[in-house]
Amino acid sequence: MATISDPPSDSFRLSQLIYDTRYRSMTIQVVAFILIMSGLVWLANNTVQNLSALGKDFDFGFLFNRAGYDINQRLIEYSNDSTHGRAAIVGILNTLLVAFLGCIMATILGVFAGVLRLSKNWIVARLMSVYVEGFRNIPLLLWIIVIFAVMTESTPQPRDFRGPDAEASMILFDSVAVTNRGIFIPAPVWGPNSGILIAVFLLSLVAIWAFRRYARKRQEATGDILPVFWVSMALFFVPAVLFYFILGRPVSLNYPELGGFNFTGGIQLRNSLIALWFALSLYTGAFIAEIVRAGILSVSRGQTEASYALGLRPNRTMNLVILPQALRVIIPPLISQYLNLTKNSSLAIAVGYMDVRSTLGGITINQTGRELEGMLLLGLFYLATSLIISGLMNIYNNSVKLKER
Amino acid sequence: MKKSVFLGTIAVAGLTAGLASASTLEEVQERGSLNCGVTTGLTGFAAPDANGEWQGFDVSVCRAVAAAVLGDPMAVEFVPTTGQTRFTALASGEIDMLARNTTWTFSRDVDLSFEFTGVNYYDGQGFMVPRDLGVSSAMELDGATVCIQTGTTTELNLADFFASNNMSYEPVPIETNAEAQQQYLAGACDVYTTDASGLAATRATFEDPAAHVVLPEIVSKEPLGPLVRHGDNEWGDIVRWTLNGLISAEELGITSANVMELAAGTENPEINRMLGTEGELGAMLGLESDWLVNVISSVGNYGEIFEGNIGENTPIGLARGLNAQWTDGGLLYSPPFR
Numbered sequence: 001m002a003t004i005s006d007p008p009s010d011s012f013r014l015s016q017l018i019y020d021t022r023y024r025s026m027t028i029q030v031v032a033f034i035l036i037m038s039g040l041v042w043l044a045n046n047t048v049q050n051l052s053a054l055g056k057d058f059d060f061g062f063l064f065n066r067a068g069y070d071i072n073q074r075l076i077e078y079s080n081d082s083t084h085g086r087a088a089i090v091g092i093l094n095t096l097l098v099a100f101l102g103c104i105m106a107t108i109l110g111v112f113a114g115v116l117r118l119s120k121n122w123i124v125a126r127l128m129s130v131y132v133e134g135f136r137n138i139p140l141l142l143w144i145i146v147i148f149a150v151m152t153e154s155t156p157q158p159r160d161f162r163g164p165d166a167e168a169s170m171i172l173f174d175s176v177a178v179t180n181r182g183i184f185i186p187a188p189v190w191g192p193n194s195g196i197l198i199a200v201f202l203l204s205l206v207a208i209w210a211f212r213r214y215a216r217k218r219q220e221a222t223g224d225i226l227p228v229f230w231v232s233m234a235l236f237f238v239p240a241v242l243f244y245f246i247l248g249r250p251v252s253l254n255y256p257e258l259g260g261f262n263f264t265g266g267i268q269l270r271n272s273l274i275a276l277w278f279a280l281s282l283y284t285g286a287f288i289a290e291i292v293r294a295g296i297l298s299v300s301r302g303q304t305e306a307s308y309a310l311g312l313r314p315n316r317t318m319n320l321v322i323l324p325q326a327l328r329v330i331i332p333p334l335i336s337q338y339l340n341l342t343k344n345s346s347l348a349i350a351v352g353y354m355d356v357r358s359t360l361g362g363i364t365i366n367q368t369g370r371e372l373e374g375m376l377l378l379g380l381f382y383l384a385t386s387l388i389i390s391g392l393m394n395i396y397n398n399s400v401k402l403k404e405r
Numbered sequence: 406m407k408k409s410v411f412l413g414t415i416a417v418a419g420l421t422a423g424l425a426s427a428s429t430l431e432e433v434q435e436r437g438s439l440n441c442g443v444t445t446g447l448t449g450f451a452a453p454d455a456n457g458e459w460q461g462f463d464v465s466v467c468r469a470v471a472a473a474v475l476g477d478p479m480a481v482e483f484v485p486t487t488g489q490t491r492f493t494a495l496a497s498g499e500i501d502m503l504a505r506n507t508t509w510t511f512s513r514d515v516d517l518s519f520e521f522t523g524v525n526y527y528d529g530q531g532f533m534v535p536r537d538l539g540v541s542s543a544m545e546l547d548g549a550t551v552c553i554q555t556g557t558t559t560e561l562n563l564a565d566f567f568a569s570n571n572m573s574y575e576p577v578p579i580e581t582n583a584e585a586q587q588q589y590l591a592g593a594c595d596v597y598t599t600d601a602s603g604l605a606a607t608r609a610t611f612e613d614p615a616a617h618v619v620l621p622e623i624v625s626k627e628p629l630g631p632l633v634r635h636g637d638n639e640w641g642d643i644v645r646w647t648l649n650g651l652i653s654a655e656e657l658g659i660t661s662a663n664v665m666e667l668a669a670g671t672e673n674p675e676i677n678r679m680l681g682t683e684g685e686l687g688a689m690l691g692l693e694s695d696w697l698v699n700v701i702s703s704v705g706n707y708g709e710i711f712e713g714n715i716g717e718n719t720p721i722g723l724a725r726g727l728n729a730q731w732t733d734g735g736l737l738y739s740p741p742f743r
Contacts, residue, residue: 053636056518068561070576080564157592159538180593181550181577260548261538261595262575271593352578358555363578366489366556369517371496 047372060377062368063088069363071354073270084364091359092381098276098355099342099385105281106341107334110288115318117293128289135286141347143283148275148351155180158262170256177256177263182270184256184263194250200243208232272353276345284341291333295326328401335393339386346382356381429501429633429640430474430691438480441467442500445485445581449606449714449721450506459483462714465704466504466525466631466648473647473696478703487580488556492517495634502644504631506600508558518635522645525630525707527727527736529623530559531601533608536616538595543622547572552585552594554578559599562625582607600627602715602723609720643690650679650697652739654706656730661705668698679742686742707737 017027051058063085070080075093078086117128135143156168158179170177177184215226244251256266299322307317346357356378365374433439443451443463451461459467459481468478484500492513495503506528507513509521532551534540543566553560555578567574577594579585586607589597597604601623608614631648633641654660657676659667668680677683681694688694704710711728715721729735 068564069555070564070574072576072578080561080568152588152591152593159592180591181575261546262548262550264548349580352555352580354578358578362489363555363560366492367512367561369492369496369512371493 051372056369058373059370060373062364062370062373065368067364068367071359073273073354084360084368087364088356088360088377091354091356091361094353094359095342095345095348095355095357096385098273098280098345098348098353101277102280102284102341102345103338105277106284106288106337109281109285110337111292113285113289114292115296117289118296132286132289135283136290140279140283140344141350144275144279144347144350147279148271151271151275152180157181158258161258161263175253175255177266179263180271181262182268183274184266184268186253186255187265187267189252189254191250191252193247197240197243197247197250201240204235204239208235211235270353272348272351275351276348276353280341280344284337284344287337287340288334291330291337292326295330296322298329299325324400328397331393331397331400335390335397338389338393342385342389343382429637430643433474433501437475438482439467439471439474439502440482440484440500441470442484442486442491442494442503442505443467444505445487445583447506447582447603447606448610449719450602451483451504460714462526462710463504463506463631465710465714466651467502469651469700469704470502470631470644470647472699472703473643473650473692476693476699478699488554489580492519495519495632498634501640502631502633506603506627506629507632508600508627509630509632510558513632519632520635520638520641521630521632522641523630523648524628524736525648526602526628528600528602528627528629530562530598530625530627531604531623532620533589533597533604533617534595534620535592536618540620541618543620543624544570544572546574546596548574549595550575550577550593551596551598552577552579552588553598554582554585555580557599558625558627563598566624586610600629602629602721605723606715606721609722639691643692646690646742647697647700649739650700650742651704651707651710652730652737653679653742654697654701655708655737656732656739659701659706661702661709664698664701668695675742 017023048058064083066080067082067084067087068080069087071078071087071090073094074090075097076086076090078090113128113131116124117132119125119128155178158177158181160166160168161170161177161179168179175186211231212228215228219225254265256263256268259265303321303325304317307321308314312320345355346361348355349358349362352358360374360381361378365371368374441464443459443461446452447461449461451459451463454460464483467481467483471481472478484494486494486500486503486505491503491505491507494500496517496519504525506526508528509524513519514521532543532546534546540546546567551563551574553563553576560576560578563574563576577588579588582599582603585597585599588594590611597607599607601619604619608617608619611617631644633644653675654664657673657679659676659679664680667676668682670682671677674683678686679697681687681696681698685694687696690696693699705713708730711725712718715723717724725733725735727736729737731738
C-alpha cells in the first residue's frame, strides 16, 4: 500500500523526467509527439524534394483547365469542354449513385438472406448458405467482371433488333430493350400539370407516414392492429393514379427506339452500372446476411417462445419482437458494410464505370500528371463520404439502441 | 526511453540515406537487369509468346538498351503497364525506361517532365469497324459507341474529332487492349479506335481479320517513342543513341549478320566510330566501346526489327510507309555518329 506523502520540497531535477512516475508519462508523450511530428515533417520534406527533383510543383490549378475527354454517364451537364473539376464532380455523383443504389439493394438482400438462412425449411436454408458462402469467399472483383461478362456476352447487340426478321425483340410491350450495351427503359416526359401530380404523390407519402404513426400509437394504446400494409399500398397508388387521369395524363413515356447505331430515347442503364451495382449488392448482401443472422441469434430463444405463448404469429414475432432487439447488434457492423460498399465502388474501373476513381483518380491524373494532388483529393473525398455515412448511421443507431431508463 | 530515441534516430537516418539516389546507369548496372515498361500485351509490339518470353517491336528497344548497357539483351525485367499506370511507374522509378506505344506530346515532355528519346514509330489514330456495319468513312460514325483506352492521347483526339465534325458518340472506357478487343468483338461497341498500328496488330489476332475494316481516316499524329525520366540526361543519352544506332545501322547497311565482320574495321569512318574501332563514342556514354556491336548483333538494325515483328511478312502486315529511312522517302533520320 502506497501512502501519499507530501511532495519532497527539494527542487526539480532533470532526471525526474525519466525516473519519477509523476513526470515520466508526460515525458514519454512529449517525446513520442516530437518523433511523430518529425516523421511527418520528413515525409512532407521528402515529397517536396522528390517533386522538385522531378521538376514538378504542387498546384491544384489543373482542376480549372479544360478536361478534353468525354464521360458516358453524367448526372449533370458535362462535355469535353468542361473543366477537370467538373469531371471530378461527375465522377463523384456516379460514385454516390452506385453506392446509394448498392446500399439499398444490399440491405434488402442481406436481411432476406439472413432471415431465410435461419429458416426451418431445409432447401431454403441451404440455398441461402450457398449464396452467402459463395459471395463471401470469392473476391468482389471477380463477381464484378463475371456479371459484366455475362451481360455483355449473353445479350443481343442493338443491331440484332433491326430489320423485319430481327434476332432479338424488345420486352414488356416493346418498351424495354435488353442489349449488351445496357438496358434501355422508357423515360418519363413531364407535361403541363405534372407538378400537381408530383405534389399529390408527395402528399400521399406524407399520409402514409402519418397513418403508420397513428396505427402505432393506437396499437400501443389499445392493442388493436390496423391493416397498415394494405392501407399504405392503397395510399401509395390510388391518389396518384386517380389524379393521373383527372389531370389528363400529364406524364407520358419516351420509349427507346432504334436510331443510327444504337437505341435512342428512353433511359439507358449501362451494363457497367448494372454489373457494378449487382456485384456490390450481392457481395455486401452476403456479409449483411451474416450480420443479420448473428443479430437474430443474439436474441434469446425465450423471447420467441414467450411471444408464441402470447399467440403472436411467427411473422409478427419476427417483426415486433426479434428484429427490434436484433437491430442494436446489427446496426454497428452494418455501418462498416456500407462503408465497405462505398469504398469498393472504386473497383468500377474494371468495367469502365466512370466513378470518381476513373475520372479524377484516373484520366485526369493521367492527362495532367498531377498524381499527388489528385490522390489527395480522392482520399479526401472518400474520407469525407465515409465519415458522413458513418455519422448518419450513428444517428440512426442512437435511435434504435437499447435505451436504459 | 533512450533505446527508442536511438532506434528512431537510426530509422530516420536510414530513410534519409535512401533519398540520395545513384544515376540510372549505375543502378541498372548494379542490378544487372533493366526494368523496362511495356504494354500489357499488344501482338507485334509487346506481348509474351507461347514460352512466356516477351517479343515485339517495343520489346526490341528494351533489349537493345539492355544489350548496350549490360551486354546481354535478355537481362530485361518487363513491367506491363496500362495507359493509366505507365507514367506513374516511370516517374516513381519502378521502371528505368518506358518503351510502350506512347505518343510524344508537348505536355508529356514539358509538364509531366519526361524526356522522349526519339521516335521509333510514326503513327496516327484510326478507327476499326466490323465490315457488315456498312461504314466506309469515319464521317459516318455519328452516334456510334466507341471503345477507347482511357488515359491516352487517342481519348482526347476522339473527343476533338467528333466535336469538330459536329457528331456525337458514346465512349466506352476500357483499360487494356485485350479488354477492348473482347468488348469490340462482343459488339458492346461499334468502333474501336487507337493508333493505326495498334488496330492492325489487334485485327491480326482476330479469328476472321477480313470481317473488320480499318477506316481510311487518320485523325492525328502519333509519334511513338521510348521515354525516360527528366533529370538524368546521361541515361537519356544512352537510350536516345541506342535508338539512333538502330536507325543509322539500317541506313549504313549494318545488320545482325554482318556486324561482327564490320566490327573488325571498315573503310567507312562512321561505321568504325559506331562499332568502336575508331574514336571513343562508347566511353563518352559510359559504356564499352563495342556497345553498338552488342546491340545490333542481338536485336538487328531498325529494319530487321520492323520486318521481324510488324512488317509486311508478319500477320500484322504494316508497310514501312512513314517509317522508311529518309533515303527511301520516309521520316527516319538519325543524327550522325560523330
